[in-house]
Amino acid sequence: MALKKTESGWLADSQPGGRGSKRFRKTFKTQAEAKAWEAWLKTQVNQDAKWQPEKRDTRKLSELIDLWHTHHGVSLKAGTDTYNRLKLACAAMGDPIADRFTVNTFTAYRTERLAAGIAPNSVNREHAYLRSVFNELRRLGQWNKPNPLAELRQFKVQESELSYLAADQIHELLSELQKGKNRHAAMVARVCLATGARWSEAESLEARHLRNDQIQFAGTKSGKVRAIPIEPELAQQLRSHHLKAETGQRLFAPCYAAFRDAVGRSGLELQDGQLTHVLRHTFASHFMMNGGNILVLQRSLGHANLTMTMR
Template identity: 65%
Template structure:
């Protein structure tokens, strides 16, 4: 603080909260009045925290990520994988001081990643991971400021058409899987086609998850357990396939590469990112084409929102019939006119 004589009186030039705090400048007629005002400013800082400047958070960004993993991420099914990705992101951004981390820092990082050929889907995922870290730390009380990524919008992605196997392609693929040296690939595929299960959750099935012709998917994307019935024949095939000496409690060993090779031999062209997932899409698509109920499909697939399942609604026979019967130029509508 400083009080000095100026033309017209005494000037109080003060930062009562110290460097970084608000600065006050006021001129008084007498030195006594200036000193009194200076003393009042000092008391305001000690009595009212709003007058004090925000303290800098000098923790590095990696320290926040470590806190997130210690108190939350370690309990998540994919927590270790997410933690690894977050650390790589932080390193690529130069591990900035946390209160200097901003939208600008992250968008610069995204731009470089795009130039490296990283997909927008992956960048949206990384954005979601880091935003979730700050949200969780705010909930836990380890971050007192706003989420720096809260207002940053993700990239808008044009959805690819969902590919599914035709009635002709399914036996072609199964024949190629039969010829595979990997004995697990075909049966994993059959379970996916029969239940809509994802490849990963099917590949990791344990014997305890099959009871009374019901498969209980436990290691799901949503973290929720769902149960899907299967035929008596498929249940028997699974039990006969199980070899404890080879896979322990699990029915299957890894077969992803064998499936990819079978797809190539069958000359089935799939969109990027829809390799094993084509089996899940095939189940859902054929389910609807044969008159299945959209709400039942939601439960079978384990979608939290019906919006996700509605992608298959247009395949229902009634959907096409209604388009013909209920459009404004249909004969029945013209009669009404």
Template identity: 60%
Template sequence: MAIKKTASGWLVDSQPGGRGAKRFRKTFKTQAEAKAYDAWLHTQLLAKPEWQPAKRDVRKLSEVMDLWFAHHGSGLRAGADTRRRLLAVAHALGDPQVSQFTVDMFAQYRTRRLAQGVTANNLNREHSYMRAAFNELKRLGLWDGANPLGELRQYRIQENELTYLTHAQIRLLLGALSTARNPHVLLITKVCLSTGARWSEAEELQLSQVGAGIVQFARTKSGKVRAVPISQELESELRAHHRRNATTERIFGYAWSAFREGVERAGIALPDGQMTHALRHTFASHFMMNGGNILTLQRILGHQSLTMTMRYAHLAPEHLAEALRLNPLAHDTVRYAETEPNAC
């Protein structure tokens, strides 16, 4: 508190709530009026909590992420893995007090990680996880204020071309896998090519999920069950394989390494990150090239957004035919227009 004599009168310059709180400045003709005003300000402090400075949140960033897991993440299928990623980010940032965690701090962390060779996709994923955690904590009433990462834009990713196998490559791959020592890899690959399943969905398939010409994928990325028809021949193969090799409900054992070795023996080059996923792209690409419906494909693949499925739309015969039929040179009046020079 300060009451000072100035040329224009007695100046009250006061912060009744202390440092960081709301500040009041007013000039009076007399010292008595200035003192009375200052006393009144201090009585208002108790009546108006907004005059109090905001209390600093001294919790560590890791504590807040653990709070998210306890109240929300523990109920998610991938909650434990997400918690592990969030804590790794918190510790890489030096585990600051959450009140000191800023967007600039995270932006600098991203820049460092990018320079160390971490992909922009991975950094965008970390960004999404932490932003979502703060949003959920706010909904639960466990976080006040704005989301620290709410306004930060993610890195823009240049989409890679989706690689799919030709019929000749599929024959080469199946031939190479048929000689593998792993008893499961060939049939898992057939399931992926027949249904568009992710490798992990096919690899973890249980006998109870197969029946009546349908495979039901339960442990999916979206958490939703989806059903895909299969041939009677493939269903019989799955049941026979279970009888020969399984001791539990699960049909297959792990076979990712055997698949990679089979791809190498077949001499097929696949882009980084698209090893087993190329099977899913192959199913979707051939589905569209053979005249499949984009909405049906969305249901088969289990995409929540049609935007993801539209990546395959350009392979549809109708799409290609329209490019030929509707291009601006397709009409004779344009294509064969007279181009003779004007007469002099």
């Protein structure tokens, strides 16, 4: 603190929080009053942290991502994949100091990604991943500053058209699958068409998941177990298929490539990104066209909300 005698009295000039903190100036009639005010300021600094200069967080962004993965991401089904994506994005941004990572840092990065031909949907996912890292670290007490991406809006992406197969297309596709060398592909496709399961869910089924003319799907995208009834005829075919298969407890061997080849041979024109997913759309569409209830369909598909089912 500096005291200076002026024409109007004693000028007290103080930065109670040290260099870089807020400066206070006040004029008093006497030197004693100025010194008493100085003592009061010092007690305020000691009692109230807001008077102190803000402390830097010198951790790297990669360290925050590691913390997120250790305390939260490791428990997620797709945690490892998300962690790897985050680390790649972090490296591409130069692994900035945590408290110097701003919305401008990320917007510059995503502009470069778009210029490189990366789809807006993919950039939006990276945005969501990074935003969730800061949100979760705040909940864990590992980050006490605002989320730098909280106010940044994602790109608005036009929804793609969802296609489904008509009855004659279904028969044509199953016929091509039967002709293929991989004997598992046709059965997996039939399971997807009968239950609305994702290809990965059907392909990873084990014998224990087939019981009382029902298929139980575990390890799903939502993390919830669901059971779907099937026709007794299909249940018997699945049991017979397992007896002939050499896949241990699993009902099927990997057969995605065989399905892709059969689609090519059949001449079906599908929307981008909807190869095996067209079977799920086909189940849902025919279910509703045949008078099904949309709430039952939501539970069958394992959707968390009705909006996705309605789409």
